[in-house]
Amino acid sequence: MYAIIKKEQLSEGVYRITVHAPLVAKKARPGQFIILRVTSDGERIPLTVGGYDRNRGTVSVMFQVAGATTRKLAELKEGDSLADFVGPLGRPTEIEGLRRACVIGGGVGCAIAYPIAKALYEQGTDVTVIIGFRDTSRIILEDEFRSASTTLHILTDDGSNGNKGFVTAALGELLTAGEVFDDVIAIGPIMMMKAVAELTRPYNMKTTVSMNPIMIDGTGMCGGCRLTVGGQTKFACVDGPDFDGHLVDFDAAAKRNGMYRDGERADYEHVCKLLENARAQ
Ligand SMILES: Cc1cc2nc3c(=O)[nH]c(=O)nc-3n(C[C@H](O)[C@H](O)[C@H](O)COP(=O)(O)OP(=O)(O)OC[C@H]3O[C@@H](n4cnc5c(N)ncnc54)[C@H](O)[C@@H]3O)c2cc1C
Numbered sequence: 466m467y468a469i470i471k472k473e474q475l476s477e478g479v480y481r482i483t484v485h486a487p488l489v490a491k492k493a494r495p496g497q498f499i500i501l502r503v504t505s506d507g508e509r510i511p512l513t514v515g516g517y518d519r520n521r522g523t524v525s526v527m528f529q530v531a532g533a534t535t536r537k538l539a540e541l542k543e544g545d546s547l548a549d550f551v552g553p554l555g556r557p558t559e560i561e562g563l564r565r566a567c568v569i570g571g572g573v574g575c576a577i578a579y580p581i582a583k584a585l586y587e588q589g590t591d592v593t594v595i596i597g598f599r600d601t602s603r604i605i606l607e608d609e610f611r612s613a614s615t616t617l618h619i620l621t622d623d624g625s626n627g628n629k630g631f632v633t634a635a636l637g638e639l640l641t642a643g644e645v646f647d648d649v650i651a652i653g654p655i656m657m658m659k660a661v662a663e664l665t666r667p668y669n670m671k672t673t674v675s676m677n678p679i680m681i682d683g684t685g686m687c688g689g690c691r692l693t694v695g696g697q698t699k700f701a702c703v704d705g706p707d708f709d710g711h712l713v714d715f716d717a718a719a720k721r722n723g724m725y726r727d728g729e730r731a732d733y734e735h736v737c738k739l740l741e742n743a744r745a746q
């Protein structure tokens with residue numbers, strides 16, 4: 466069992482939990498993820514490693530309540546335990562040698578973008594961060610990004626923080642002004658990452674995206690997380706989750722991610738009559 470040492474609410478429906486998992490903490494690197502189960506009969510869900518403390522043996526993950534399992538996770542308190550916490554899985558983000566990087570996060574994608582920005586900044590890279598949210602109330606990790614970037618742009622779709630626009634508009638302005646990055650690393654909704662890749666393509670600027678397909682085993686065995694990259698089939702759990710944004714077939718990825726939407730909704734809305742009756746007695 467993996468004890469929850471600390472639980473914080475970052476914004477409406479978004480939480481960070483710090484879990485005692487010494488073996489994961491020992492090896493975790495930015496860009497990798499873990500797969501957890503809340504209970505031993507529960508669903509396995511992947512979450513990105515948001516931070517780790519090798520001395521204390523703890524790993525933090527940040528998550529948005531998206532459906533049944535993340536809702537159960539959000540109900541846990543400090544001192545409760547998780548049945549499984551497996552990792553680190555996937556390949557770490559390649560950050561070595563980057564002199565100038567632009568890290569872009571959309572919504573809860575910022576939870577994945579932050580450890581990468583931090584690692585880049587700590588190794589001396591000049592880091593421009595562009596993060597976007599629907600409105601001010603959804604902004605997360607502002608202080609953390611401020612201390613992990615050379616330049617920080619925070620935008621909201623509705624302009625409620627005084628800086629209206631999409632992350633792609635901010636990136637477009639920088640590129641038009643002649644900014645050059647060794648790598649543009651984008652993490653967020655599939656269509657946001659596609660738009661970033663289309664913006665950088667004419668500049669032939671390296672662009673890395675972090676793909677989040679449905680994952681089951683996380684070891685390359687089930688094929689659930691397959692993607693088409695450069696015309697080839699890749700498994701995000703072992704070949705990724707980072708891929709060359711100019712080669713990913715984003716439309717196919719979006720279609721696959723929507724495959725189970727009806728079942729997931731039914732799971733989320735399902736009310737167990739047996740449990741309800743038991744609670745009422
Ligand atoms: C490598 C990777 C890293 C991720 N990191 C984070 C993170 O740091 N923070 C965060 O909030 N979310 C992250 N996600 C997404 C997270 O796994 C899903 O939000 C979660 O699985 C939803 O489960 P649910 O039962 O609560 O919701 P559901 O209702 O089951 O699903 C809601 C949506 O979540 C996605 N999803 C559902 N099941 C899975 C699954 N087994 N694998 C992948 N996606 C799934 C689908 O897009 C689905 O439509 C990551 C996904 C991947 C693949």
Ligand code: FES
Binds near residue numbers: 681682687688691
């Ligand atoms: S999650 Fe099964 S192959 Fe990647």
